[in-house]
Amino acid sequence: MSGAxxxxxxxxxxxxxxxxxxxxxxxxxxxxxxxxxxxxxQNLGFAYAIDPALxxxxxxxxxxxxxxxxxxxxFNCHPYMAAAIVGGAIHHEERVAAGEEPExxxxxxxxxxxxxxxxxGDGFFWTALRPFFGALAALGAxxxxxxxxxxxxxxYNVLHFALRAGLFHAGYEHGDALVPQIARLSxxxxxxxxxxxxxxxxxxxxxVVALRAGAGGGAPALxxxxxxxxxxxxxxxxxxxxxxxxxxxxxxxxxxxxxxxHFHWSS
Amino acid sequence: MGxxxxxxxxxxxxxxxxxxxxxMLSRPIALAPVAGWAxxxxxxxxxxxxxLELLWLGSxxxxxxxxxxxxxxxxxxxxxxxxxxxxxxxxxxxxxxLAVLICAPLALLGRKxxxxxxxxNERLARRAEAELAVGHVRAAVRTNxxxxxxxxxxxxxxxxxxxxxxxxxxxxxxxxxxGAATPLRLGFVAFAGIACASGAKALRARQAPTFFYAxxxxxxxxxxxxxRLP
Numbered sequence: 288m289s290g291a292x293x294x295x296x297x298x299x300x301x302x303x304x305x306x307x308x309x310x311x312x313x314x315x316x317x318x319x320x321x322x323x324x325x326x327x328x329q330n331l332g333f334a335y336a337i338d339p340a341l342x343x344x345x346x347x348x349x350x351x352x353x354x355x356x357x358x359x360x361x362f363n364c365h366p367y368m369a370a371a372i373v374g375g376a377i378h379h380e381e382r383v384a385a386g387e388e389p390e391x392x393x394x395x396x397x398x399x400x401x402x403x404x405x406x407x408g409d410g411f412f413w414t415a416l417r418p419f420f421g422a423l424a425a426l427g428a429x430x431x432x433x434x435x436x437x438x439x440x441x442x443y444n445v446l447h448f449a450l451r452a453g454l455f456h457a458g459y460e461h462g463d464a465l466v467p468q469i470a471r472l473s474x475x476x477x478x479x480x481x482x483x484x485x486x487x488x489x490x491x492x493x494x495v496v497a498l499r500a501g502a503g504g505g506a507p508a509l510x511x512x513x514x515x516x517x518x519x520x521x522x523x524x525x526x527x528x529x530x531x532x533x534x535x536x537x538x539x540x541x542x543x544x545x546x547x548x549h550f551h552w553s554s
Numbered sequence: 555m556g557x558x559x560x561x562x563x564x565x566x567x568x569x570x571x572x573x574x575x576x577x578m579l580s581r582p583i584a585l586a587p588v589a590g591w592a593x594x595x596x597x598x599x600x601x602x603x604x605x606l607e608l609l610w611l612g613s614x615x616x617x618x619x620x621x622x623x624x625x626x627x628x629x630x631x632x633x634x635x636x637x638x639x640x641x642x643x644x645x646x647x648x649x650x651x652l653a654v655l656i657c658a659p660l661a662l663l664g665r666k667x668x669x670x671x672x673x674x675n676e677r678l679a680r681r682a683e684a685e686l687a688v689g690h691v692r693a694a695v696r697t698n699x700x701x702x703x704x705x706x707x708x709x710x711x712x713x714x715x716x717x718x719x720x721x722x723x724x725x726x727x728x729x730x731x732x733g734a735a736t737p738l739r740l741g742f743v744a745f746a747g748i749a750c751a752s753g754a755k756a757l758r759a760r761q762a763p764t765f766f767y768a769x770x771x772x773x774x775x776x777x778x779x780x781x782r783l784p
Contacts, residue, residue, distance in 0.1 A: 322701025
């Protein structure tokens with residue numbers, strides 16, 4: 288046990304961070320990217336999130352400041368997955384405060400996990416789960432109106448908060464043993480399926496748009512919607528830029544109708 | 555009052571988008587109906603929500619990459635459409651398309667503004683380190699939340715400006731060219747079609763083309779065969 292840690296133990300610092308403080312830390316993880324910057328990336332957010340736990344662990348202001356300085360170093364991860372690392376860092380800080388681990392261990396833990404968890408989080412949440420629910424909500428809104436949006440967002444947030452809170456808890460309880468817990472979730476495999484399902488939802492949405500256009504404007508409107516969706520996908524897949532392509536498609540639609548002259552729109 | 559409300563909603567959405575929460579509340583699918591409802595036309599927001607969500611489905615923060623600011627674009631487009639719709643008899647597809655054409659570039663301007671926010675946040679990071687160096691631990695920690703101010707302010711200012719431009723141009727344009735309404739409706743259909751394609755493209759699945767085209771064809775055939783268009 289180091290001299291400083293021994294003094295902390297003698298001062299009666301808690302061995303475990305109280306549950307309410309953990310809740311506070313979890314709440315603060317929601318602000319992880321509030322001051323995202325290219326120098327330290329999420330460093331300010333991480334220090335802000337973990338501060339209540341450090342306050343509970345270090346009654347000595349000098350040790351608390353030193354601990355905070357550790358967590359002001361570079362940090363970048365997926366904002367949801369980072370909850371696991373915040374939990375794990377508290378796991379290690381408890382042991383540092385008790386003199387059971389060296390002071391550099393929390394940072395080693397962070398730097399080891401931030402890259403892999405960022406990759407998993409980006410791949411699962413940002414490029415699969417969220418777009419899937421976005422596409423689901425969009426198709427639902429086209430078919431059933433605003434209620435479908437509410438349902439889709441509620442399901443997304445129940446899932447996302449359950450995972451976020453579960454990851455925070457797993458990091459805090461298991462520390463280094465967090466990795467097998469995350470591996471058991473099979474997130475990359477689930478992500479692949481969600482992406483494929485999301486693409487299918489977009490196809491269904493395109494068909495609904497075309498059918499609706501056809502109902503209002505007849506076969507020419509249906510054809511324009513179908514052409515925009517199919518040729519648009521081909522163009523975007525070949526690297527066409529999104530907004531210019533969308534402008535071209537809209538203007539092509541306008542020109543087609545203008546040229547047709549006597550285009551009928553009954554709705 | 556409408557512009558103030560729009561500014562507030564756009565600012566909050568800009569904060570939710572990256573700095574706090576990230577629960578899809580700033581995504582176009584949620585933001586457009588909310589902005590429309592706040593301005594008195596939830597249906598107008600609902601008309602825009604699906605195509606805008608699908609158009610910007612791939613707009614995500616991956617690492618240090620900055621995507622288009624879909625929340626700012628959506629707030630300006632919806633605000634512009636609803637405010638223009640007041641003078642043009644509601645948010646019709648032609649009003650919605652003109653609002654998109656006028657305000658969508660704000661999403662790209664928002665991306666540039668995000669870079670400025672990052673530079674500003676670097677100053678905040680240095681300030682936190684300086685506070686900590688002199689023992690002001692609480693002040694150092696609090697610095698993080700100051701990072702929410704600039705994204706809020708930028709979106710709160712730019713969205714109403716974009717909406718105001720759209721609200722000024724659209725009714726005048728439609729009044730001057732009444733014959734343009736029908737072609738613009740078809741333009742909106744084309745825009746909605748390519749938005750769906752953009753959504754599928756954003757999903758980056760190896761089999762995305764197969765799933766997109768196959769589902770499109772199947773639903774289209776079923777819809778036509780059923781003879782009852784949705």
